[in-house]
Amino acid sequence: MGRSRTNSGLAEDLLIELDRDSGVSLHRQIEASIRAGIRSGRLRAGASLPPTRTLAAGLGVSRGVVVEAYQQLTAEGYLASRSGGYTQVAASIPPTTTAAGGPGSAASMTRPDRRGTGSSVAASAGLSAGLSAGLSAGPGVGPGDGLSAGPRAGSSVGSSVVRGTHPSAGSSAVRGTDPSAGLSAVRGTGFDGGPGPKFRVDFGYGRTDVSQFPRAAWLRSVRTVLTTTPNDRFAYLDGRGVPELHEALCDYLDRVRGTASHPDNVVICNGYGQGISLLIQVLVGRGARRIALEDPSSNDDARVLAGAAGLDVVGIPVGPDGVQVDALHRAEADAVVLTPSHQWPTGGVLSAAARAEVIRWAERRGALVIEDDYDAEYRYDRSPVGAMQGLAPDHVVYCGTASKTLAPGLRLGWLVVPAHLVADVVEAKVLADRGSPVIDQLTFADFLARGEFDRHLRRMRPVYRRRRDALLNALRTHLPELEPAGIAAGQHVVAWLPPDLDEAMVVTAAARHGLGINGVGPYRITGTGPGGLIFGYAILSESAIAEGVALLATAIREVRGP
Numbered sequence: 001m002g003r004s005r006t007n008s009g010l011a012e013d014l015l016i017e018l019d020r021d022s023g024v025s026l027h028r029q030i031e032a033s034i035r036a037g038i039r040s041g042r043l044r045a046g047a048s049l050p051p052t053r054t055l056a057a058g059l060g061v062s063r064g065v066v067v068e069a070y071q072q073l074t075a076e077g078y079l080a081s082r083s084g085g086y087t088q089v090a091a092s093i094p095p096t097t098t099a100a101g102g103p104g105s106a107a108s109m110t111r112p113d114r115r116g117t118g119s120s121v122a123a124s125a126g127l128s129a130g131l132s133a134g135l136s137a138g139p140g141v142g143p144g145d146g147l148s149a150g151p152r153a154g155s156s157v158g159s160s161v162v163r164g165t166h167p168s169a170g171s172s173a174v175r176g177t178d179p180s181a182g183l184s185a186v187r188g189t190g191f192d193g194g195p196g197p198k199f200r201v202d203f204g205y206g207r208t209d210v211s212q213f214p215r216a217a218w219l220r221s222v223r224t225v226l227t228t229t230p231n232d233r234f235a236y237l238d239g240r241g242v243p244e245l246h247e248a249l250c251d252y253l254d255r256v257r258g259t260a261s262h263p264d265n266v267v268i269c270n271g272y273g274q275g276i277s278l279l280i281q282v283l284v285g286r287g288a289r290r291i292a293l294e295d296p297s298s299n300d301d302a303r304v305l306a307g308a309a310g311l312d313v314v315g316i317p318v319g320p321d322g323v324q325v326d327a328l329h330r331a332e333a334d335a336v337v338l339t340p341s342h343q344w345p346t347g348g349v350l351s352a353a354a355r356a357e358v359i360r361w362a363e364r365r366g367a368l369v370i371e372d373d374y375d376a377e378y379r380y381d382r383s384p385v386g387a388m389q390g391l392a393p394d395h396v397v398y399c400g401t402a403s404k405t406l407a408p409g410l411r412l413g414w415l416v417v418p419a420h421l422v423a424d425v426v427e428a429k430v431l432a433d434r435g436s437p438v439i440d441q442l443t444f445a446d447f448l449a450r451g452e453f454d455r456h457l458r459r460m461r462p463v464y465r466r467r468r469d470a471l472l473n474a475l476r477t478h479l480p481e482l483e484p485a486g487i488a489a490g491q492h493v494v495a496w497l498p499p500d501l502d503e504a505m506v507v508t509a510a511a512r513h514g515l516g517i518n519g520v521g522p523y524r525i526t527g528t529g530p531g532g533l534i535f536g537y538a539i540l541s542e543s544a545i546a547e548g549v550a551l552l553a554t555a556i557r558e559v560r561g562p
């Protein structure tokens with residue numbers, strides 16, 4: 001176990017090589033090296049890291065750069081701060097063998113040939129025997145943990161269980177501000193040309209500013225694909241998608257999201273909506289009975305799909321630091337869907353301790369963690385917190401989407417799947433639609449490889465940040481009694497209402513004043529909890545945001561009465 005806390009020899013063990021011409025920030029490079037060292041087992045659990053000052057001096061960087069790297073890795077669960085101001089490798093991180101060479105960002109920056117490093121499929125299958133055995137045992141067949149250990153449908157583990165086999169469960173309210181719109185409606189109500197009610201200002205959630213779609217850069221990639229791709233590439237393909245996109249995504253995800261991905265484990269799908277549908281089919285096929293979802297959480301994807309597939313749905317309460325793990329232990333679920341980097345809708349980030357605990361839960365139970373990483377790229381106060389998948393690639397499915405970063409209409413999403421589940425997910429994908437459109441995939445691969453995606457994110461981050469700031473300023477001015485939460489990332493903010501205000505009454509009064517806004521209530525599984533409002537600000541100008549908050553203040557005055 002741990003080395004002495006004064007062992008500055010570890011500075012050399014960290015094997016950090018900084019490339020000052022790479023365009024990757026120095027703190028990111030330090031993070032990537034340390035992450036890779038932990039994943040490979042070179043830096044063992046409990047090992048002390050050198051003091052920030054020592055490492056900074058050794059690397060010739062400012063201390064702040066090292067502090068930022070340590071803080072980031074602590075937030076992600078790789079490092080732990082100890083009393084006395086020193087930092088250790090967290091106790092709970094097992095070495096990862098998914099992609100040889102430690103598939104952390106450092107490896108992906110320097111690894112010349114991802115495919116030449118051995119088969120992750122073979123390596124990781126052995127690591128997750130529990131999950132694999134549990135999930136493949138089928139209902140009532142397998143011993144021990146895993147799916148066979150869960151209670152039969154109908155047993156009671158808490159008040160928030162929603163029984164399966166109700167395809168309509170949760171479908172009455174969809175994202176967007178018109179609860180009567182039904183599932184056929186599109187997320188958000190103010191989408192161009194859509195049938196939703198027209199509000200003066202619409203804080204409906206689920207919209208991305210598609211007017212900023214990088215048309216010129218995308219067109220360059222389309223041109224490249226159409227002029228260079230041989231004809232035979234446009235024939236049927238295997239359900240996983242095109243290899244160019246697997247490669248480009250792995251490079252991006254490992255570098256920017258801290259995943260431990262390998263091209264062999266990536267499955268391209270039509271957005272998160274299809275990704276979660278495929279995963280639920282696979283879980284059911286392997287005998288799953290119960291799925292845990294954050295409470296509150298979105299009510300137009302996993303909840304509806306799981307109910308329709310006959311799974312019991314159990315809500316796990318969400319606090320300021322994300323899902324409450326003790327409730328997860330009691331839930332006896334076979335899988336959990338989480339939004340750990342930015343909980344939807346409350347905006348919390350799952351704490352490092354909770355991440356480790358969720359992973360321990362998954363390991364012990366042979367359960368699957370489904371990580372919905374829908375909008376983490378937009379983080380405004382610091383680098384986005386890395387994905388959980390990087391901590392336990394054999395137990396976590398990473399789900400990404402272009403819906404928040406580029407456009408929901410692209411219908412482009414990607415899964416990084418534990419090796420032992422890849423074949424099943426691909427089979428489900430082939431059955432669903434024989435694979436996602438090739439030209440779009442190749443275009444996105446080229447777009448990523450050219451660095452256009454990074455450029456687009458760099459351009460959009462300040463745009464969304466200004467809109468968020470306008471919202472927070474307006475709330476401070478007109479409604480200081482509301483308590484904004486989850487403000488550090490994403491494209492929406494929740495503001496909690498004071499106890500004397502009824503959420504539904506506020507939403508209704510707001511609509512009367514020409515303001516579209518959702519309450520948190522319709523997204524709760526248990527139906528209880530404080531009142532709150534969800535402000536989607538992504539497509540609104542700063543002046544529209546200010547006007548919307550002023551309308552809300554008028555509506556709230558009306559609710560309160562004279």
Ligand SMILES: Cc1ncc(COP(=O)(O)O)c(C=O)c1O
Nearest residue numbers: 206271272273298344374401403
């Ligand atoms: C929580 C959550 N996950 C995922 C998505 C993206 O879904 P999709 O990729 O199907 O467009 C959204 C979009 O609104 C979302 O709110």
